Amino acid sequence: MEKSIKHTISLLVSNKPGVLTRVALVFARRGFNIDSLVVSKAQSPEFSRMNIEATGDEKTLNLVLAQLNRLVDVIHAVDHANEDVIQRELALFKVSCPPEKRTEVLQIAETFRGQTVDIGDETITLQVTGKSSKVDAFHTMMDPFGILELVRTGKVLMSRGKAATA
Amino acid sequence: MADKMKTAAEVMLDVLYESGVRHVFGIPGGNSIPIYDALTNHPLELILTRHEQGATHMADGYARSSGKPGVVCVTSGPGATNTLTGILTAMMDSIPIVVITGQSVTPNIGLDAFQEADILGMSFSSVKHSYMVTKPQDISRIIKEALHIATTGRPGPVLVDLPKDVSAALIDPTIENDRDLPGYKEIPVANSEDLNKTADLMNRALRPVIMAGHGVVLSGAEEPLLQIAEKMNIPVSTTLLGKGGFPDTHELSIGMPGMHGTAYANKALSGSDLIIAIGARWDDRITGIPENFCPNARKIHFDIDPVEMGKIIPVDCSVTGDAKASLEALLPLLEPGDTGRWNKQVNRWKREFPLKYRKEGKLRAQHIIEELARMAGPEAIACTDVGQHQMWAAHFVQSIKGRNWLTSGGAGTMGFGLPAAIGAQLARPESTVFTVVGDGSFQMTLCELATAANNKLPIKILITNNRYLGMVRQWQHMFYENRLTGVELEGNPDFMKLASAYGIKGFRVKRSSDVRKTLKAALAWNDGPCIIEAVVEQHDNVFPMVPAGATLDEMIIEAPRKKRSGAGDEQ
Numbered sequence: 217m218e219k220s221i222k223h224t225i226s227l228l229v230s231n232k233p234g235v236l237t238r239v240a241l242v243f244a245r246r247g248f249n250i251d252s253l254v255v256s257k258a259q260s261p262e263f264s265r266m267n268i269e270a271t272g273d274e275k276t277l278n279l280v281l282a283q284l285n286r287l288v289d290v291i292h293a294v295d296h297a298n299e300d301v302i303q304r305e306l307a308l309f310k311v312s313c314p315p316e317k318r319t320e321v322l323q324i325a326e327t328f329r330g331q332t333v334d335i336g337d338e339t340i341t342l343q344v345t346g347k348s349s350k351v352d353a354f355h356t357m358m359d360p361f362g363i364l365e366l367v368r369t370g371k372v373l374m375s376r377g378k379a380a381t382a
Numbered sequence: 383m384a385d386k387m388k389t390a391a392e393v394m395l396d397v398l399y400e401s402g403v404r405h406v407f408g409i410p411g412g413n414s415i416p417i418y419d420a421l422t423n424h425p426l427e428l429i430l431t432r433h434e435q436g437a438t439h440m441a442d443g444y445a446r447s448s449g450k451p452g453v454v455c456v457t458s459g460p461g462a463t464n465t466l467t468g469i470l471t472a473m474m475d476s477i478p479i480v481v482i483t484g485q486s487v488t489p490n491i492g493l494d495a496f497q498e499a500d501i502l503g504m505s506f507s508s509v510k511h512s513y514m515v516t517k518p519q520d521i522s523r524i525i526k527e528a529l530h531i532a533t534t535g536r537p538g539p540v541l542v543d544l545p546k547d548v549s550a551a552l553i554d555p556t557i558e559n560d561r562d563l564p565g566y567k568e569i570p571v572a573n574s575e576d577l578n579k580t581a582d583l584m585n586r587a588l589r590p591v592i593m594a595g596h597g598v599v600l601s602g603a604e605e606p607l608l609q610i611a612e613k614m615n616i617p618v619s620t621t622l623l624g625k626g627g628f629p630d631t632h633e634l635s636i637g638m639p640g641m642h643g644t645a646y647a648n649k650a651l652s653g654s655d656l657i658i659a660i661g662a663r664w665d666d667r668i669t670g671i672p673e674n675f676c677p678n679a680r681k682i683h684f685d686i687d688p689v690e691m692g693k694i695i696p697v698d699c700s701v702t703g704d705a706k707a708s709l710e711a712l713l714p715l716l717e718p719g720d721t722g723r724w725n726k727q728v729n730r731w732k733r734e735f736p737l738k739y740r741k742e743g744k745l746r747a748q749h750i751i752e753e754l755a756r757m758a759g760p761e762a763i764a765c766t767d768v769g770q771h772q773m774w775a776a777h778f779v780q781s782i783k784g785r786n787w788l789t790s791g792g793a794g795t796m797g798f799g800l801p802a803a804i805g806a807q808l809a810r811p812e813s814t815v816f817t818v819v820g821d822g823s824f825q826m827t828l829c830e831l832a833t834a835a836n837n838k839l840p841i842k843i844l845i846t847n848n849r850y851l852g853m854v855r856q857w858q859h860m861f862y863e864n865r866l867t868g869v870e871l872e873g874n875p876d877f878m879k880l881a882s883a884y885g886i887k888g889f890r891v892k893r894s895s896d897v898r899k900t901l902k903a904a905l906a907w908n909d910g911p912c913i914i915e916a917v918v919e920q921h922d923n924v925f926p927m928v929p930a931g932a933t934l935d936e937m938i939i940e941a942p943r944k945k946r947s948g949a950g951d952e953q
Contacts, residue, residue: 286689
């Protein structure tokens, strides 16, 4: 069994109904689980940009990439696992937070440059952005307080400098 | 504004016609009436089928035998879902067909309307591409794109779902509407580095084998393949779908590899130091367990589809591109090596382990298949269904060129044989067309006898009747301690009465000694189709056979010799 590593695949696709299903089917057929998925309009409205995080072995990944590139609606699909790219993620944490814990929670949030987006008697909702590893670290820090709800956008990425994101 | 507005359906038929399409296969229903209405006075000829599966296999046979796309037009819901088997068959074997399905009117889609099926969604995993037309003015662009995608690169099926209100809408037919396919990849061209590496491996090989697949036939690479094989003196094995890509009659031909391949092809592959796969995708019926497949041989893979590279077998060199162009570029780089001893060895295997069957005793399917192919001549188009008879036909039909051998390989679709032959006869009316079917597979699409009879197509339908689903029976016999379950075809019709019910000529043959006489009469019968029912030995098994999970050199070359217990040879 080959080692599973985390891949971030970016795709430029036609902005049409059904394209997401076609892309998802390529992953599903080989049992390649999708960890996160972001779809948004690309700079031209005819196209959409997809960022997909998935975990699996190298051989299957190469097959999946080739199969994605074979789709007529996919302009291109590229894995960025070993590249230095700009990557960001946004997360909202709703944390159990009685008044006596508030200072402590806010101090930790400050360290992560988190923002308070909602606050009440029992809860506080914080927004954190950054690399996925930073969001993971914040998750660990908030766990002891009791995370009531968590939502993450999934990773988005862009290549550095003048180079266009493939 | 044009002088005359046309319906989107009419514009669609015009685009098909202008692209060279002449026949449309299908059967109408409520949601395809606007398309059929447009066919009323159109030069496109409708071939009315009895079932949508038959229509797709006809389009497939049409495409396989001619290289031109086959076009299907059916209705929505069950009409559309009935095409899925044919679409899968075409996808697995890389066949260019365009399937146009009627659909509920646009406002009703997704609301469980009468005869609504999400055929677009169902198509995704078994088409090269698919469309739903939502704007009438898109129709000409989409049909042009569908034909282009189906026929270029690695060919395959394209589905176009056409809602009834869209097909009936009036549009200006003069609006130019060209292909717009930014994501459709160009055909890759083999790079010189890969070709040089390939040539180097081939020039140094002492025991090379070429494994020629469907890509050779699809790309028309027969000639450069022949030149390379002869120049380098390399034995050539043709896969089930590659049959005809290299002449079976050539002294370097070693027949089919794999599970029911020839003993000499499998021995050659097992003993080789270099396997050169050309347009063949290392199907599991050839490789078995990939890790155990010819581990001592280096491997080269020519394929047009980058997806196939390394998909099953890790190779030492891959050449991505069209087979014909790649082989033509490779030819000048090749220097004949020292394969003399190897060819002597391969020829010894050919002499020692020939394909054979018993000619005495009961009539054998192999006998009548071999005789029919021989008497029909080398230019005839041979079609098969799926099962034991298919493997025997692969063994005993001698193909000398591409597009004369039509069989469902990847999907293994029973019911393919008759409709594929109908499509082939329509595409090539001057050719003799015969189809070998089993009594089981034939009954899956036998309603298309009406289509063959209506169109007076002189197809010779050879039913090898052993009253069993023979291939499953063989597996149950060999690997499931002969627990025969669900394989006895009790209640088969009387095929002669069936022929006469359709107004078709019927011949029945039970004895080996009558084979030639019967086939002569059948081949002379040109007033529409005829059925030749051969009542054959019930318990014959296909050999050689590589049991599932075994390697090629562990094949069972012939039936084990046991005392006869009366029920049959292998019982």
